[in-house]
Amino acid sequence: MRAHEIDRRAVYLALFIVLIIPFLVRWRFPVYVSPETRAFYEAVERADDGKIVLLMSNWGPGTQGENDPQYRAIVKHLLRSRKRFALISLTDDPIPIAIADKITRDLIEEERKRSSGFKWRYGVEWINLGYKPGPLGTTLQALSADIWKVATRDYTGKEISSFEIMKGLRTMADVRLFITCVAGREALDVIGIVKSRYRELEVVTATMSIVATSLYPYLDSGQLSGMLDGLRGANEYESMLDPNSPPSPRVNALTLGHLFLISLVILGNIGYMRAKGRPSPRVSIPPVRMAGERYIIPTAMGMFLLLFLLDASLNGWRGWERMGMWIGAFFTISVFSFLFGDNVLYKAVEHVIIGGAAALGLYFSVKQVLLPKWWIPMIKGFAGEEGGNWLLVFALIPGAMWYFTYSRRYRWMSKIIAGAFMGMGAGISLGAMISLVIPLVVGTFKPLSNPLNLIYVSVTCVVLSYFVFTFGEGKGRVGKGSRYMARIFMMIGFGALFGNTVATRLSWLIDRIAFLLRPLSG
Amino acid sequence: MKRWIVWISVFIPGLFYLLEFMFSGTPISFEGLAASVGNLAIVIGAFAVGVGIINIFSVHGRRISRREKGWFNSIVMFATFALVLGLSMIGEITGGNPLQFYITYVAMPLVATVMSLLGFYITYAAYRAFKFTSTEAGVMMLVALICMLGHDPLGNALTSFLERTSFHFLRFPILAQFMMNFMNGAVFRALEIGIGISAIAMSIRVLLGLEKGLTEGARDEGP
Numbered sequence: 001m002r003a004h005e006i007d008r009r010a011v012y013l014a015l016f017i018v019l020i021i022p023f024l025v026r027w028r029f030p031v032y033v034s035p036e037t038r039a040f041y042e043a044v045e046r047a048d049d050g051k052i053v054l055l056m057s058n059w060g061p062g063t064q065g066e067n068d069p070q071y072r073a074i075v076k077h078l079l080r081s082r083k084r085f086a087l088i089s090l091t092d093d094p095i096p097i098a099i100a101d102k103i104t105r106d107l108i109e110e111e112r113k114r115s116s117g118f119k120w121r122y123g124v125e126w127i128n129l130g131y132k133p134g135p136l137g138t139t140l141q142a143l144s145a146d147i148w149k150v151a152t153r154d155y156t157g158k159e160i161s162s163f164e165i166m167k168g169l170r171t172m173a174d175v176r177l178f179i180t181c182v183a184g185r186e187a188l189d190v191i192g193i194v195k196s197r198y199r200e201l202e203v204v205t206a207t208m209s210i211v212a213t214s215l216y217p218y219l220d221s222g223q224l225s226g227m228l229d230g231l232r233g234a235n236e237y238e239s240m241l242d243p244n245s246p247p248s249p250r251v252n253a254l255t256l257g258h259l260f261l262i263s264l265v266i267l268g269n270i271g272y273m274r275a276k277g278r279p280s281p282r283v284s285i286p287p288v289r290m291a292g293e294r295y296i297i298p299t300a301m302g303m304f305l306l307l308f309l310l311d312a313s314l315n316g317w318r319g320w321e322r323m324g325m326w327i328g329a330f331f332t333i334s335v336f337s338f339l340f341g342d343n344v345l346y347k348a349v350e351h352v353i354i355g356g357a358a359a360l361g362l363y364f365s366v367k368q369v370l371l372p373k374w375w376i377p378m379i380k381g382f383a384g385e386e387g388g389n390w391l392l393v394f395a396l397i398p399g400a401m402w403y404f405t406y407s408r409r410y411r412w413m414s415k416i417i418a419g420a421f422m423g424m425g426a427g428i429s430l431g432a433m434i435s436l437v438i439p440l441v442v443g444t445f446k447p448l449s450n451p452l453n454l455i456y457v458s459v460t461c462v463v464l465s466y467f468v469f470t471f472g473e474g475k476g477r478v479g480k481g482s483r484y485m486a487r488i489f490m491m492i493g494f495g496a497l498f499g500n501t502v503a504t505r506l507s508w509l510i511d512r513i514a515f516l517l518r519p520l521s522g
Numbered sequence: 523m524k525r526w527i528v529w530i531s532v533f534i535p536g537l538f539y540l541l542e543f544m545f546s547g548t549p550i551s552f553e554g555l556a557a558s559v560g561n562l563a564i565v566i567g568a569f570a571v572g573v574g575i576i577n578i579f580s581v582h583g584r585r586i587s588r589r590e591k592g593w594f595n596s597i598v599m600f601a602t603f604a605l606v607l608g609l610s611m612i613g614e615i616t617g618g619n620p621l622q623f624y625i626t627y628v629a630m631p632l633v634a635t636v637m638s639l640l641g642f643y644i645t646y647a648a649y650r651a652f653k654f655t656s657t658e659a660g661v662m663m664l665v666a667l668i669c670m671l672g673h674d675p676l677g678n679a680l681t682s683f684l685e686r687t688s689f690h691f692l693r694f695p696i697l698a699q700f701m702m703n704f705m706n707g708a709v710f711r712a713l714e715i716g717i718g719i720s721a722i723a724m725s726i727r728v729l730l731g732l733e734k735g736l737t738e739g740a741r742d743e744g745p
Contacts, residue, residue, distance in 0.1 A: 006649070008646050011642075011645060011646050011649060012642045012646070015641070015642060015645050028675075029675035029676055029678060029679040030675065030678060030679065030682070031675050032675070032678040032695040034699060035699070035703070036703070060630075060633065061629065061630035061631070061633040062633050062634060062637040063637070064634055065634070065638070095625055095629060095630070098625055099625075099630070102622075102626075132564065133567070133568060134560075134563060134564035134567050134568070135567065138560040138563050138564065139560065141539070141542070141557070142557040142558075142560030142564075144553075145553035145554055145556060146553075146554060149557050149561055150560075150561060150564075196546075197546050197547060197553075213702070213706060213710065214710050214714065216702060216703055216706055216707040217708075217710050217711035219703070220707050220711070221711075229673075232673045235675075251675060254674065255674040255675065257641075257645075258671065259676075260645070261644075261645050261648055261670075262667060262670065264645065264648065264649035265649060265652045267649070268649045268650065268652065268653065269652075269654050272654075273654075320623070324623055324627030327627045327628060328626075328627040329631075331628060331631045331632050331635070332631045332632075332635045335635035335639070336635065336639075338639065339639065339642055347592065347595050348594075348595055349632060350595070351596065351598040351602070352598060352599075352632065353629075353632050353636070354599050354602075355599040355600065355603040355605075355606065356602050356603070356606045356624070356628065356629050356632075357629075358574065359602070359603045359604075359605075359606035359607040359610065360606060360625075360629070361571055361574065361575075363606075363607060363610040365568045369564060369565060369568035370565065370568050373561065373564065373568075374565045392565075395562060395565050395566055398566045399565070399568075399569030400569070402570045402572070402573050403572065403573065405573065406576070412524045415528045416527060416528055416531040417531070419529070419532040420531045420532065420534075420535050421535075422532055422728060423532035423533060423534065423535040423536035423728070423729065424535040424538075424539055426532070426536045426724075426725040426728040426729050427535060427537065427538065427539030427540045427543075427729065428539045429721060429725050430543070430722060430725040430726065430729075431539065431540060431542075431543030431544070432543075433721045434543075436718055437714075437719065440711060440714060440715055441715055452704070455708075456704065456707075459709060459712075460708045460709075460711050460712045461712075463708075463713065464712040464715060464716065467712075487658055488657070488658060488661055489705070489708070490709055491658045491661040491665070492661060492662075492701065492705045492706065493705070493706045493709030493710055493713070494662050495662040495664065495666040495668075495669065496665055496666070496701055496702050496706040497706070498662065499667075499668075499670045499673070500669065500702075501644065502648070502666075503670070503673065505640045505641040505645075506641045506644075506645075508641055509638040509642065510641075511634060511638065512631075512634060512635050515631065515634075
C-alpha cells in the first residue's frame with residue numbers, strides 16, 4: 001500500500017481516536033482574541049441606552065457543534081451585563097427555538113446559582129417570541145415595521161401585550177442591537193432589509209466558520225459591527241467573559257483534528273510525489289457499497305452496549321434524562337455505522353428523521369401559524385368578538401391554490417401562488433441587495449495614502465476584472481498577468497475558506513464525540 | 523393568457539415590495555400595509571405544508587403497497603410520523619414533556635450526527651485530493667495551513683516567542699488574521715459585489731417575466 005492510498009475506514013477510525021484524546025487529557029494554551037470577536041463583545045457592551053437587544057437564534061442540531069457554544073457565550077454575556085433581550089427564531093424549523101429556550105433557561109438558573117440575588121424575570125427582562133415560519137425577507141420586513149403584528153403571542157402561547165418588556169418593544173426603532181446566532185448568512189438579510197431603514201441599529205453575527213469567511217468584507221465596510229467565527233469565536237468570547245475558565249476540550253480537539261488533517265495532507269503529497277515518475281495504478285475513491293452488513297450491525301450494537309454498561313456501572317440509573325442519553329447514543333452510533341458501508345440500521349434511522357421532521361413540520365405549522373394567525377382570528381371575527389377578522393376566510397383561496405399542483409388540468413393555478421411568493425422574494429431581494437452592495441462598492445475605495453489600502457483595492461479590482469468577460473480572454477501580457485494574479489488571489493480566499501470549512505466540519509464531529517462521552521463523564 | 527396571469531402574479535407583489543423599499547422612511551411610506559401583507563403571506567405559505575406531507579405519504583405509501591425495495595423503511599417512516607404527531611398532541615414543547623424528550627434525544631442526535639459525517643469525509647478528501655500540483659494549489663494549501671494553525675491556540679503558543687521581537691507579525695494568529703481579514707476580505711469583497719449585482723439582475727429578470735421556468739410551464743400545461 002502506498003502512502004497516499006490508506007483505506008478510508010482506517011483514516012476514519014484514526015480521526016475518531018485523535019478527537020477523543022482531549023476529552024481524556026486536559027491542557028490549556030493562551031487564547032488570541034481576534035478583532036472581530038472583540039468588536040462583537042464591545043457591541044454588546046455598548047447596547048445600554050434603555051433599548052432592547054433582539055437575539056435571533058436560527059440554528060438547529062445540524063450546526064450545534066459551533067452555534068451551541070456561541071449561543072451560550074452570548075446569552076451569558078447578556079445576563080452578566082444585565083441587558084434586556086427578546087429571543088426570536090425566523091425559520092421554518094421549530095427545533096431551533098426549543099433548543100434556544102432550554103439553553104436560556106438553564107443559563108439563567110446557572111447565573112442565579114453563581115451570584116446570589118441574581119434575578120432575570122421572564123416577560124420583564126427577557127422574553128421568547130417563538131419561531132416565525134415563512135420567507136425570511138417577508139418576515140423581516142413585517143418585523144421591522146411592527147413587531148407586535150408578527151409576534152402576536154410568545155413561545156408559551158400568551159398574548160404579548162401581557163408582558164411588561166413588550167411595552168418598550170414595538171418597532172425596530174426600539175432595538176439597539178440585533179444579534180443573529182445562525183447557521184447561515186441571515187445577518188445580510190437583516191442588514192439589507194432592517195438596517196437600511198434603521199441606520200442606528202447595530203448588527204452582529206455569530207455563525208459557522210464556513211459561512212463567516214464570506215462575511216469579512218461586511219465587517220470591513222462597517223455594515224456588521226462584530227462577528228463570532230465558529231467554535232474559535234465562541235472560545236475567544238468565553239475567554240473574554242471569564243479569563244480563568246477551564247480549558248475547552250472541544251477547542252483542543254479541533255487543534256488535534258487540524259494537526260491530523262495537515263499530517264495526512266503531507267503524507268498524501270509525499271506519496272503523490274514519490275509515485276509521480278512511476279506508472280501509477282488508477283487512483284479512485286472506494287465507492288460506498290452495501291457491504292459487511294453482517295459485521296456493521298453487531299459492531300454498532302456492541303459499541304452501544306459497551307457505552308450502556310460503562311455508564312450504568314459508573315453512574316447507575318439516574319432517571320429519564322440518562323435514559324435519553326442512551327437512546328441518543330444508540331442513534332448516534334447507528335448513523336456512524338454508515339462510515340463502514342451502507343446498511344439496514346442506517347437506512348432505518350434515516351427514515352426516522354424523515355417521519356419525525358414531517359410530523360413536527362405539520363404540527364408546528366398548524367400550532368404556530370394557522371391557529372393563532374388564521375383560524376382563531378377568523379372564528380372570533382364570525383362571532384363578532386374584538387380582535388377578530390372574518391375576512392381571513394378568503395386566505396383559503398390562495399392557500400388552496402398550492403394543491404392544484406396535483407391536477408394535470410389546473411396545475412398552472414398552483415403557479416400563480418408560487419409566482420406571487422417568487423415575486424415577493426424578488427422585490428424584497430432587489431431592495432436588500434441594493435442596500436448591501438452599494439456600501440461595499442463605495443467602501444472599496446479607501447484613501448490610497450496607506451500602502452495597504454492600495455493592495456486591498458488592487459486585489460478587489462483584479463478579482464472583479466476576472467469575471468468581466470467584456471475584457472476578453474486576457475489577451476496580451478497585461479491581460480494574461482491580471483488573470484493569473486486574480487487566480488492566485490482567489491486561491492488565497494479559497495485557502496482561507498477551506499481552512500474554515502475544515503474547522504466547521506470537525507466542530508460538528510467533535511460535538512458528537514462530546515455527546516457520546518457525556519454519560520461517562522457524569 | 524395563463525402565462526400573463528402567472529407573470530402578473532409575480533410582478534405585482536414584486537413591485538409592491540420594491541415600492542415599499544423605495545418609499546420607506548418618506549411621508550408616503552406604507553410599511554404598515556406591507557407588514558399586514560407579509561403576515562398574510564406567512565399564513566398562505568403555511569397552507570403549503572400539506573403539499574409536502576402528501577408527497578411523502580404518496581411516495582412511501584406506494585412503496586409499501588407495491589412491496590418495493592426498502593418498503594420496511596417506509597413503515598418505519600409512517601410509525602415515526604404517527605408517534606411524533608401523537609407526542610406533539612400530548613404535551614407542549616416547554617421543558618420535560620415527551621415531545622421535548624424526542625427533540626433532545628432522538629431528533630437532535632440524528633440530525634447532528636448525519637451532519638458530523640462530513641468531518642470524516644473532508645479529512646479523507648483532503649488526504650486524497652489536496653495535492654501540490656500547481657502554484658495555485660500550493661498557494662491555497664499554504665493559506666489553508668496558516669489559517670488552521672493561526673486559529674488554534676496551539677498556533678498562538680508555538681509562535682509566542684516572537685511576540686516581543688521585531689518579527690511579531692510572523693506569529694500564526696497575526697498571519698491568519700492578515701490572510702482572513704485582509705486578503706480574503708478583499709477577494710470576497712469582489713465576489714460579493716459580483717454576486718450582489720447578479721442577484722439584482724436576476725430579481726429584475728424575475729419581475730419582468732424573463733425567467734421562463736414558471737411562465738413557460740403555465741403555457742404548456744392545461745387544456
